[in-house]
Amino acid sequence: MSPVSDPLGAPQTxxxxxxxxxxxxxxxxxxxxxxxxxAEDLTSDIFLAAMDAARKTDPxxxxxxxxxxxARHKVADHYRRRSDRFTVPVADTPEPxxxxxxxxxxxxxxxxxxxxxxxxxxxxxxxxLRYMDDRSVPECAEVLGRTVHATEALLVRARRAFxxxxxxxxxx
Numbered sequence: 001m002s003p004v005s006d007p008l009g010a011p012q013t014x015x016x017x018x019x020x021x022x023x024x025x026x027x028x029x030x031x032x033x034x035x036x037x038x039a040e041d042l043t044s045d046i047f048l049a050a051m052d053a054a055r056k057t058d059p060x061x062x063x064x065x066x067x068x069x070x071a072r073h074k075v076a077d078h079y080r081r082r083s084d085r086f087t088v089p090v091a092d093t094p095e096p097x098x099x100x101x102x103x104x105x106x107x108x109x110x111x112x113x114x115x116x117x118x119x120x121x122x123x124x125x126x127x128x129l130r131y132m133d134d135r136s137v138p139e140c141a142e143v144l145g146r147t148v149h150a151t152e153a154l155l156v157r158a159r160r161a162f163x164x165x166x167x168x169x170x171x172x
Contacts, residue, residue, distance in 0.1 A: 010054035013062045018047065021064055024143060025071050031133070032075045042074050049074070065125045065144055072128070115165045123158035130155060 025046050030039035049070050053060055060066060116124055122144075129140045141151035 010056075010059035010062050011051065014047075014050055014054045017062060017064065017067075021067050022047075024064065025067060028068065028071050028133070029075060033078065038078065042071075042078055045074050046071050063145070065122065068125050068129075068143070069121055072124075111167060115162055118165055119158065119161055122154060123161050126151065126154050127158050127162065 022043070026039060026043045029042045029046070030036065033039055033042065046067060050062065050067060053070075054062055116127060119127070126140055126144065129135045129143055130137065135143070137151055137155065138148050140155075141148045144151060144154075146154065
């Protein structure tokens with residue numbers, strides 16, 4: 001999706017985008033938190049933050065991918081703030097996992113998230129939509145406001161950038 005051009009400014013652009021963006025933002029959040037009330041609160045926070053940004057003297061370009069970035073940050077902030085994050089009681093000391101690959105898989109996930117965070121926003125968004133949200137390329141193209149061909153090209157560049165920064169992963 002290309003930014004909505006509006007001679008009145010960023011707040012009106014956001015309002016014009018709101019009806020299309022609301023279901024996408026809510027769907028993104030609810031899939032990650034699983035709680036309807038929390039998803040509604042976080043979705044509201046996304047649009048409040050977007051409106052605050054739109055009111056600045058030099059506002060960002062208000063687009064669906066930009067809102068998706070705000071949504072990712074709001075979900076991450078939500079999980080960082082949770083008070084019960086470190087208070088889950090453990091009845092017994094857990095047995096070591098028989099699969100030694102469990103730790104390796106967790107370490108790979110942490111490294112992959114770190115690499116993803118260092119990529120440019122368009123690369124992060126398209127990889128998250130395609131592989132974390134399990135959307136098809138045409139669905140990614142629709143969310144991003146791009147053609148399917150342009151989205152495929154972006155995915156190729158994003159995967160290449162990811163492999164270059166992933167330790168021992170750049171040789172494919």
